[in-house]
Amino acid sequence: MSEVKTPIATGGCQCGAVRYEMYVAPQNSHVCHCRMCQRATGGVFAALAGAPKSGFAWTKGAPTFYASSNLAKRGFCAACGTPLSFAYDMPEARIYVTTGSLDDPNAAPIVMQYGVESRVSWVKFCEDVKSERTGESADAAAFFASMQVNQSS
Ligand SMILES: [Zn+2]
Numbered sequence: 677m678s679e680v681k682t683p684i685a686t687g688g689c690q691c692g693a694v695r696y697e698m699y700v701a702p703q704n705s706h707v708c709h710c711r712m713c714q715r716a717t718g719g720v721f722a723a724l725a726g727a728p729k730s731g732f733a734w735t736k737g738a739p740t741f742y743a744s745s746n747l748a749k750r751g752f753c754a755a756c757g758t759p760l761s762f763a764y765d766m767p768e769a770r771i772y773v774t775t776g777s778l779d780d781p782n783a784a785p786i787v788m789q790y791g792v793e794s795r796v797s798w799v800k801f802c803e804d805v806k807s808e809r810t811g812e813s814a815d816a817a818a819f820f821a822s823m824q825v826n827q828s829s
Pocket residue numbers: 689690691692693694753754755756757758
């Protein structure tokens with residue numbers, strides 16, 4: 677017997693080739709100002725909304741993945757180039773979708789900012805939102821210590 681899941685949030689890429697569903701409300705919606713998120717999105721930060729991997733499914737097409745480091749992969753539409761997802765490889769880690777690829781980005785209000793050490797100087801918004809630097813906590817520093825970055829600069 678197959679379980680019918682009701683999507684709480686839906687989204688997809690610009691051309692419509694890749695679509696996804698989230699079966700939980702978006703979690704830990706955040707922006708990341710780090711240089712990797714800047715390059716990966718071509719924007720001045722990444723806006724990302726999370727779900728447990730068990731609460732998420734690609735429902736049309738499939739993204740192409742780029743391993744931006746040895747710890748994480750970023751999904752994008754090979755047809756139109758829309759950045760779609762970010763996830764660390766551990767099964768327990770959330771998958772994050774790009775907030776702008778949600779059909780309703782208003783469903784994922786920002787609660788956190790990461791990578792503020794690389795925040796572009798003229799990016800001034802949500803300054804009252806809690807923020808931290810990459811690797812600021814001891815746990816995060818230990819995690820990032822094993823990261824090998826595949827970004828050219
Ligand atoms: Zn597309």
